[in-house]
Amino acid sequence: MDNILISVLGRLDVRIKNSVTQALSQINKKVNEIRIRENSRVYLTVDNENIPCDLTVDRDMLQKSFEALCSGTLHTHMETIKNGYLVFGDGVRVGVSGHALTEEGKITNVYDITSINIRIPYPIYGICDKIYSRIKSNDYFLNTLIYSLPGGGKTTMIRDLAFTLANQGNKRVAIIDTRCEIADSKLRACGNIDIYSAYPKARAMEYAIRTMNPQYLICDEIGALDEAQSLLSVQSAGVPIIATAHAKNIVELMRRKNISLLHENGVFDIYVGIRRNAEGKTTFLFCNSQEI
Amino acid sequence: MLKYFGILLIFSGCSFAGFLLALKKKKDICYIEAMIEFIKYIKFKVIYFRSELCEIYDGFDNKFLGNCGYLQRLRKEGMEKVTKEYSGRFFVREHEYEALISFAMSIGKSAWENQVEMCDKLIILLEKYYTELNEKYPNEKKLLSSLGIIAGLLFAVILL
Numbered sequence: 001m002d003n004i005l006i007s008v009l010g011r012l013d014v015r016i017k018n019s020v021t022q023a024l025s026q027i028n029k030k031v032n033e034i035r036i037r038e039n040s041r042v043y044l045t046v047d048n049e050n051i052p053c054d055l056t057v058d059r060d061m062l063q064k065s066f067e068a069l070c071s072g073t074l075h076t077h078m079e080t081i082k083n084g085y086l087v088f089g090d091g092v093r094v095g096v097s098g099h100a101l102t103e104e105g106k107i108t109n110v111y112d113i114t115s116i117n118i119r120i121p122y123p124i125y126g127i128c129d130k131i132y133s134r135i136k137s138n139d140y141f142l143n144t145l146i147y148s149l150p151g152g153g154k155t156t157m158i159r160d161l162a163f164t165l166a167n168q169g170n171k172r173v174a175i176i177d178t179r180c181e182i183a184d185s186k187l188r189a190c191g192n193i194d195i196y197s198a199y200p201k202a203r204a205m206e207y208a209i210r211t212m213n214p215q216y217l218i219c220d221e222i223g224a225l226d227e228a229q230s231l232l233s234v235q236s237a238g239v240p241i242i243a244t245a246h247a248k249n250i251v252e253l254m255r256r257k258n259i260s261l262l263h264e265n266g267v268f269d270i271y272v273g274i275r276r277n278a279e280g281k282t283t284f285l286f287c288n289s290q291e292i
Numbered sequence: 293m294l295k296y297f298g299i300l301l302i303f304s305g306c307s308f309a310g311f312l313l314a315l316k317k318k319k320d321i322c323y324i325e326a327m328i329e330f331i332k333y334i335k336f337k338v339i340y341f342r343s344e345l346c347e348i349y350d351g352f353d354n355k356f357l358g359n360c361g362y363l364q365r366l367r368k369e370g371m372e373k374v375t376k377e378y379s380g381r382f383f384v385r386e387h388e389y390e391a392l393i394s395f396a397m398s399i400g401k402s403a404w405e406n407q408v409e410m411c412d413k414l415i416i417l418l419e420k421y422y423t424e425l426n427e428k429y430p431n432e433k434k435l436l437s438s439l440g441i442i443a444g445l446l447f448a449v450i451l452l
Contacts, residue, residue, distance in 0.1 A: 067401075072370075073344040075404035109403060 005031070005120055007089055011068040016042055019055035027051060032151055034118040038062050047280050048151065066113050069094055080198070082107045087180040093119045121155070123184050128160040131272055134286050135242075141165070141216065143240055143267060145259075147247040148274035153282060154244035155181050155220055157274065161242055162218050166192035174214035176204045182220055202226040209237045219243045228258035235267045249273065250287050263289060299451050303444035310440015314433040316383075321429060323382035324422045326356045327392065328415060335411035338404050345371075345400045371396040388421045 009017045012034075019042055020034060033045035042053040069088050070077050077086040086094050095117035101109040135144045141161075146154050159182050165171045167190045174194045177183050183195045194212045196204035201219060205227075208214055217234055219227075222243045234241055247253035250271060254260050262268060266289065273285035333352050337343040343351075349367045357363050365374045375396040379389050395414050399407065 070400075071344045071346060073346075073400040074402060075338055075400065075407045076342045076344045078403045079342075 002030075002120070002122065004090055004092060004122075008034070008092060008118055008120060011065065011088070012036075013061040013064045013068075015055060016057065016061055016065060019053040020044065023051065023053045030122060031120055033120065035115070036062055036065060036118070037115045045151075062113065062116070066096075066116055069116070069118070078109075081110050085179065090184045091121045091123070091181050093121075093179055093181050095119070121181065121184070123159060123186065124156050125160050125163060125186070127153075128157060128164050130282075131157070131284055131286075132164070134284075135270055135272065137269075141240055141242065142269035143235070144242045144270050144272060145222075145253075145262075145268040146242070146244045146272045146274065147250075147253050148244075148276075149248055150246060152274045152276060154274060158182060158218050158220060158242055158244055159184070159187060162193060162216075163187055163190055165216050166190050171215040172213065173216045173218060174208035174212050176201050176208065176217070176219040178204070178220070182218070202230040205230040205234055209234055209239060214239055217241050221245065223256060223258055225258055228261050231262055231267055232265055235265070241267065243268075247273075250285070250292065254292060263292065295451070299448045302447045302451065306444030306447060307437075307440045310437045310443070313440070314436040317425075317429060317432055317436070320382045320384070321422065321425045322356045323360075323378070324384070324388075324418055324425065326354045326362075328418045328422060329354055330357065331395070331411050331415050331418070334399070335408055335415070338407045338411070342404055371399055385421065388417060391417050 009020060012020070016036060020031075023042075023044055024031060027044070027046055029046050031044045031046050032048075035043040035045065035050075036057050037043075038057060038059055040057060042055050042057060044051045044053065067074075070086060071088075074081075080086050081096050082100075084096060086096060088094055095115075096110070096113055097115045098110050098113035100107045101111070135142050146157055148154050162173050162175055162182070163186070166173045170192065172192055172194070175182055175187075175196065176199065177195050177197050178199060178201050180197050183193075183197065187193060188195065194208065194214065196208060199207070201222065202224075205217065205219065208217060217239050219231075219241065220243070222228065222231065222245055231241060231243070245253060245256070245259060247256070247259075250273060253271065254263060269289055271287045271289070271292075273287070275283050275285065277283070330352060334348055337348045337351070346367070349363075349371075352363065354363065357366075360378070362374060362378050372393070376393055379392050384392065391414055395410055398410065402410075
């Protein structure tokens with residue numbers, strides 16, 4: 001069993017842990033998500049399939065698991081919980097839903113947590129070799145936008161790209177890690193990398209360009225207007241960008257207003273689609289920006 | 293001869309008991325002082341770093357709490373259990389005891405603003421209590437020491 005999965009299971013209520021462990025021993029595949037909901041069975045997401053465990057979760061089990069995932073300190077995680085998630089350990093993102101208190105349209109507090117979704121990352125180093133030759137031009141990487149459906153492997157890919165650029169390429173890399181999912185301990189230890197954890201993306205890009213002088217900028221899940229505008233500034237600064245976005249295919253990607261704005265301004269040179277079939281096999285689709 | 297030696301022993305014992313009681317009072321005051329320092333540290337770490345509890349416990353150092361074993365147990369057992377035990381071991385008045393335990397039970401369970409508010413309220417309460425104890429202590433020390441000596445003399449006279 002993976003170390004990250006073991007550390008996650010160690011935080012869960014012992015009854016949930018036992019139920020999940022038993023289910024995993026029968027499934028014999030890598031689990032992508034563990035979903036825990038009050039008054040519902042525990043569900044595991046494996047290759048996009050929802051597999052129920054034989055345990056119905058009560059409030060006590062959920063609360064204990066949630067408190068343990070917060071390391072018993074809600075005030076540390078409250079800001080991210082208001083944004084719907086918390087980060088635990090080495091890039092484990094936990095989606096959180098409950099009851100929100102709002103004031104003038106802003107969420108001021110979240111209480112009565114009823115669902116948590118623990119996403120298990122499986123960092124794979126060496127995977128960027130599959131797209132390396134296609135996105136490299138002489139001594140530089142092209143401005144690249146990697147797209148796929150959620151859980152397609154975009155974050156895994158850019159993590160490895162960051163590592164390759166910094167470690168083997170000896171380049172200065174700035175990573176905009178808003179949800180603290182990209183950087184793991186290996187990436188942090190490699191040197192030549194500046195990580196902006198939990199910063200709002202648009203502002204982090206601005207700060208990185210102004211003060212860190214990166215040779216590459218890496219950003220996950222772009223899509224909002226302010227992020228698109230910041231990327232235009234990054235482009236005008238001449239810093240190559242590697243970013244990701246959610247989309248099923250290139251057509252759906254270009255339908256997104258802010259992505260097509262970036263495309264019209266020639267921000268990206270190449271678009272790389274990651275597709276996974278039912279058997280879990282991954283294929284890559286390359287599309288130069290001139291072809292669109 | 294043995295009789296006089298026994299009387300001297302009893303007198304010394306009673307005087308020493310008075311002295312020990314006075315020392316215990318001093319330790320009770322030191323405990324409150326140390327807890328005030330601890331709550332201020334928690335407040336600082338929450339405001340500026342939003343630190344997790346384990347990080348706060350690992351980072352805090354206080355000679356008195358370290359010597360009595362509070363800090364070592366805090367890191368393993370958590371604040372609620374350890375504070376309940378130590379606030380009983382060192383005499384803490386009921387109102388302040390309830391406030392300390394209530395704080396220890398709720399730490400880490402709300403947003404940072406609430407945590408800081410709770411810290412502020414507890415600091416004010418404990419500082420007031422600490423001031424009261426410090427004002428009373430010199431007289432209590434004299435009283436307990438004197439009572440010890442008087443009790444020793446009384447026993448000595450009775451035995452003579």
